[in-house]
Every structure is written in C-alpha cells, then in structure tokens.
Amino acid sequence: MFHALPVCFRVSLPLLLCLLVLGAAAGYPLAILFAQSVFPDLLGGSLDGFMDAYLRIGTTPELPEMILTSLGWAGAVTLVSWILGIPCGYLLARTDLPGKGLARLSLLVPIMTPPYILALSYILVMQEGGFADAVIGVPEALRAWFFSFWGVTVVMALASFGYVALAVEATLGSMPRRFEDAATMLGARSWQRAWRILLPLLLPAVFNSGLLVFLEALSNFGVPAVLGTRANLPLLPAEIFYLITSWPADFALATSLSSLLCLFALLCMYGSRWLSRLLGGGAFKPGQGADHPLGPAGKWAGWMLIGVLFLLSSVLPYAAMVLTSLIDNWGAPEQGLTLRHYGALFEPGARGFQALFTSLGLSVAAATICVLLGGYIAYVNVRSSGTLQRILDGIALLPRVIPKIVMAVALILAWNAPWVPFNLYNTVWMLLLAYVVIYITDALNYANASLQRMGENLEHAAAILGAGRFTVFTRIVLPRLKPALLAAWLTTFIVCMRELVASILLLPPGVDTTATFIFNQFEQGAIAEAMAMATVTILVTTFVLVLFQLKRSSRPSP
Numbered sequence: 001m002f003h004a005l006p007v008c009f010r011v012s013l014p015l016l017l018c019l020l021v022l023g024a025a026a027g028y029p030l031a032i033l034f035a036q037s038v039f040p041d042l043l044g045g046s047l048d049g050f051m052d053a054y055l056r057i058g059t060t061p062e063l064p065e066m067i068l069t070s071l072g073w074a075g076a077v078t079l080v081s082w083i084l085g086i087p088c089g090y091l092l093a094r095t096d097l098p099g100k101g102l103a104r105l106s107l108l109v110p111i112m113t114p115p116y117i118l119a120l121s122y123i124l125v126m127q128e129g130g131f132a133d134a135v136i137g138v139p140e141a142l143r144a145w146f147f148s149f150w151g152v153t154v155v156m157a158l159a160s161f162g163y164v165a166l167a168v169e170a171t172l173g174s175m176p177r178r179f180e181d182a183a184t185m186l187g188a189r190s191w192q193r194a195w196r197i198l199l200p201l202l203l204p205a206v207f208n209s210g211l212l213v214f215l216e217a218l219s220n221f222g223v224p225a226v227l228g229t230r231a232n233l234p235l236l237p238a239e240i241f242y243l244i245t246s247w248p249a250d251f252a253l254a255t256s257l258s259s260l261l262c263l264f265a266l267l268c269m270y271g272s273r274w275l276s277r278l279l280g281g282g283a284f285k286p287g288q289g290a291d292h293p294l295g296p297a298g299k300w301a302g303w304m305l306i307g308v309l310f311l312l313s314s315v316l317p318y319a320a321m322v323l324t325s326l327i328d329n330w331g332a333p334e335q336g337l338t339l340r341h342y343g344a345l346f347e348p349g350a351r352g353f354q355a356l357f358t359s360l361g362l363s364v365a366a367a368t369i370c371v372l373l374g375g376y377i378a379y380v381n382v383r384s385s386g387t388l389q390r391i392l393d394g395i396a397l398l399p400r401v402i403p404k405i406v407m408a409v410a411l412i413l414a415w416n417a418p419w420v421p422f423n424l425y426n427t428v429w430m431l432l433l434a435y436v437v438i439y440i441t442d443a444l445n446y447a448n449a450s451l452q453r454m455g456e457n458l459e460h461a462a463a464i465l466g467a468g469r470f471t472v473f474t475r476i477v478l479p480r481l482k483p484a485l486l487a488a489w490l491t492t493f494i495v496c497m498r499e500l501v502a503s504i505l506l507l508p509p510g511v512d513t514t515a516t517f518i519f520n521q522f523e524q525g526a527i528a529e530a531m532a533m534a535t536v537t538i539l540v541t542t543f544v545l546v547l548f549q550l551k552r553s554s555r556p557s558p
Contacts, residue, residue: 016388040255057253136452215268367489411433
C-alpha cells in the first residue's frame with residue numbers, strides 16, 4: 001500500500017511507524033524515569049528538588065556500599081561462570097569426549113530453570129533442618145558459607161555458566177584448527193597453544209557471554225530477594241523493589257537507583273564491545289579437523305566435571321523441589337508423601353489454577369505480539385539505512401540491555417502519569433504491555449539474524465512487479481522468517497511463563513501469575529504449594545518445548 005505514496009515518504013513511513021511504536025513502548029517510559037530521577041516532583045507538576053535523590057544516595061552511607069556490592073557480586077558471578085563454563089565449552093568443541101549430546105543437554109537444563117526457583121530449592125537443601133541436614137548433616141561452617149556473598153554467587157553462577165559454555169563451544173566450533181596444528185608442528189606445548197592462540201581468538205565470545213551473565217546478575221531480582229536477604233546481602237534490584245512496595249513508597253530514590261543501574265548496564269555493554277574490538281577476534285572460514293583425543297583419564301575427568309555441574313545445577317535442586325511438593329506436612333517430624341498439594345492447585349476457583357491460567361494467557365499473547373511486531377521491526381530495520389534507521393536501531397537496543405526491574409519501574413511511572421487519558425495501570429493489560437516491551441528482544445534477535453542471511457532478490461523482483469512493502473513482507477519475507485519466528489515465539493513463551501519481577505510489581509491486586517504465586521507462597525510458609533506450582537510450571541514449559549521439537553523433526557527436510 002506504500003507504493004501509492006510519494007517516494008521520499010514511502011521510504012520513511014515504515015521507519016516512522018516502527019519508531020513511534022518502540023518510542024512509545026520503551027523510549028517514553030525510560031525518558032520519564034530519568035526525568036523523574038532528576039526532578040522528583042515532576043509528575044506532580046513541580047520542578048523542585050533538582051537532583052535531590054542523587055544527593056541522598058551520596059549522603060546515605062549504606063547506598064554507595066550497596067551499589068559497590070551489587071557491581072562486585074555481578075562481577076563475581078561472571079568470574080565463576082567463566083571458570084565453570086569455559087572448560088565445558090572446550091570439552092564439547094575440541095575433544096573427542098563421548099556423549100556430547102547428553103553433555104549439551106545437561107547445560108541447557110539450568111539455563112531453562114528460573115534462577116529464583118534454583119535459589120528456593122537450595123534454601124530447602126541448605127537451611128537448618130533441610131534436606132542436607134536430614135541426609136548427611138551440614139557443618140555450620142558450610143551453612144554459614146552458603147548463606148554468604150560467595151554462596152549466593154555460586155547459586156547464580158550455576159544458573160548462568162551454560163551461556164558461557166555454549167558461546168565458547170560455538171566460537172571454537174567455527175574456528176579453523178590450522179593455527180593450532182601449525183603451532184603443534186612448530187613444537188608449541190598445550191599451554192602455549194591455549195595462551196598464544198586460543199585465548200586471543202576466544203576473547204570476543206568470552207566477553208560477550210560474560211556481558212550477558214553480568215547484566216543478568218546485575219538486574220536479577222529473584223535470587224537477591226529470595227537468597228540475598230537470608231544471606232544479609234543487600235543488592236540493588238531487591239532494594240529498588242522494597243522502596244516501591246514498602247509504605248511510604250519512595251519513588252524518587254527508586255528512580256535514581258534505577259537510573260544508575262541502567263547507566264551501569266549501558267557502560268558494560270559499550271565497554272565489552274570496545275574490548276572485543278581491541279583484543280582481537282575476527283571472522284573465520286569454518287574449518288574441519290580431528291578432535292583432540294582424550295586418554296581414559298581425560299575422558300573420566302571431563303565427564304566428572306560435567307557430571308558434578310549437572311548434579312549441582314539440576315539434579316539436586318530439582319530433587320528438592322519435587323520432593324518438597326510431595327511432602328504431606330513440611331516441618332513435621334513424621335513425613336509422608338502425598339499429591340494433595342497438586343490437587344489443591346487445580347481445584348475449581350483455586351488461586352493456583354487462576355495463576356496458571358493467567359500466566360498461560362499472558363505468555364501466549366505476549367509471545368504472539370512480540371513475534372509479529374518484532375519480525376516487522378527487524379525487517380524494516382535491516383532493510384533500511386540512514387539517520388532514522390540508526391535511531392530505530394538504538395531504541396531497539398534498549399530492551400536488550402535495560403534491567404527488567406528498571407523497565408518495570410519506568411512503565412509504572414509512564415502509564416500512571418496524570419496526563420494519561422485512560423486507566424492502564426493496575427490492570428492485566430499493563431502486565432501484557434510490560435512482557436511485550438521487555439521480551440520483544442528475542443524476536444528482534446532471531447529475526448535480525450535470519451534477515452541478515454537472507455538474500456533480497458525475491459523482494460526486489462516483487463517490488464519491480466508492483467508489490468508494496470506490506471505485500472512483500474507478508475507474502476515473501478514472513479514465510480521465510482517462519483522458522484526463526486517460531487523459535488522466538490517458543491523462547492518468549494518460556495521466559496514469560498517464569499517471569500517474576502515485572503509480574504510482582506505490575507499485577508493488579510487479587511491476581512497472580514505462576515511466578516508471583518511461587519514467590520508469595522514460599523515467603524508465607526506454604527512451601528509445598530509453592531514447589532508444586534514450580535514443578536507444574538517447568539513441566540508445562542518442557543511439554544511445549546518437546547512439542548515444538550517433535551513438530552520440527554517431523555517436517556520433511558528442504
């Protein structure tokens with residue numbers, strides 16, 4: 001339909017539409033957040049109190065310490081994830097370790113597990129009178145270590161090291177082996193090959209995966225709220241949450257801390273990009289070569305490493321979760337097993353059933369909107385150029401790096417402002433909007449990657465024959481994007497089903513999602529019901545994942 005417009009306008013109208021949508025969804029709330037942090041009474045119509053909230057941060061002794069602790073904790077999580085993930089990635093990409101398929105699956109399980117469920121499960125294991133006490137007895141020194149900075153760090157790293165391992169494996173898999181072979185022929189030893197050849201080439205992947213882990217840790221709300229409070233470890237996301245939800249709410253301080261969190265995330269992203277360009281990397285032609293053979297001791301050590309990590313990141317927490325959901329009376333001296341906690345979830349009118357229904361509806365709707373909207377925005381972005389395209393590219397980057405709790409706070413301010421003519425805040429539609437804004441990133445990433453590999457010949461031919469942009473997109477681009485968008489839909493559905501921080505901040509009173517139900521029930525002492533819901537949620541997302549895989553594998557090869 002755009003071909004009927006003047007040429008100059010025809011080129012810019014899709015860009016303008018995409019800019020308007022993304023600007024209203026992400027740019028406007030963040031602008032309000034930053035303005036509110038500078039002028040605390042802005043929404044009340046006053047410009048008084050310029051920078052007062054930032055001055056309070058400087059003059060409140062515990063806040064600078066908390067900021068440094070949060071940065072240090074995120075850095076420690078990244079470091080531990082590198083230590084655990086890089087050897088796993090090397091084993092999968094460069095050795096003849098048997099059973100690599102199972103090893104890769106063992107890395108995916110913790111990635112698919114919400115970190116707050118991992119933290120809840122470990123609390124059940126390590127707390128006084130928990131599962132570990134019942135089986136082997138936990139030394140007090142070990143318990144004290146677990147409920148400390150490094151214990152919380154290890155739990156978060158167990159949920160994150162798989163990202164590093166898979167990134168390292170993908171990079172090594174695409175890297176030619178002739179450099180290592182040449183070095184071997186020249187007499188280089190293993191450590192020399194690793195230090196002089198592999199490490200410099202791996203640095204971009206290591207930094208990029210580290211950035212992902214750092215940002216996830218810095219913005220994660222579940223682990224600090226669940227485990228950090230029990231370890232007396234105050235962290236920024238949990239503090240922002242309590243500033244908003246405690247009475248009286250302190251939005252001025254919450255927005256200033258959110259702005260700082262956002263600033264740290266942007267600095268980390270640009271710093272990582274700069275380091276990646278500075279320290280090396282580059283494009284390679286994929287090369288094939290023989291895997292480095294491992295002796296029996298090497299294979300045993302490799303599987304011991306992967307097995308221990310799988311035990312700690314998946315088997316132990318999942319066993320604690322399922323067993324707790326089956327215990328008849330948590331805390332009683334005599335324990336029996338029962339399914340009544342699952343039955344209570346599915347009773348007609350039960351809160352658990354409503355929470356599951358709400359999560360399913362929101363997740364399906366959010367994933368569908370993200371895929372349709374993200375696919376079109378990615379198409380316009382990749383197929384355009386100029387100043388407007390660069391602005392669109394910059395705004396599309398925001399949901400990718402802005403911490404989720406910051407975006408949730410920004411949405412509260414933006415849609416609760418006095419000039420908004422309709423009541424969106426405090427409704428379920430507000431949460432749907434938040435899901436779309438926060439998780440449209442996956443659709444943009446999948447569609448961008450697919451479009452950049454896709455030739456434009458068919459699109460040009462259709463344009464020559466008179467097809468407009470909309471026709472080209474729906475009849476030519478969208479069918480070719482289908483595999484990428486299906487993957488994006490699945491990813492978005494899964495992350496929305498387990499989403500916690502936006503749900504807990506934006507849900508109207510009396511409404512639950514699965515994540516808020518788990519969080520609230522656990523905090524109120526209904527631990528078995530919380531773990532039953534956690535088990536059901538993971539089973540539902542696993543069922544959808546398996547269904548998609550079966551559907552994909554049943555299609556004939558092109």
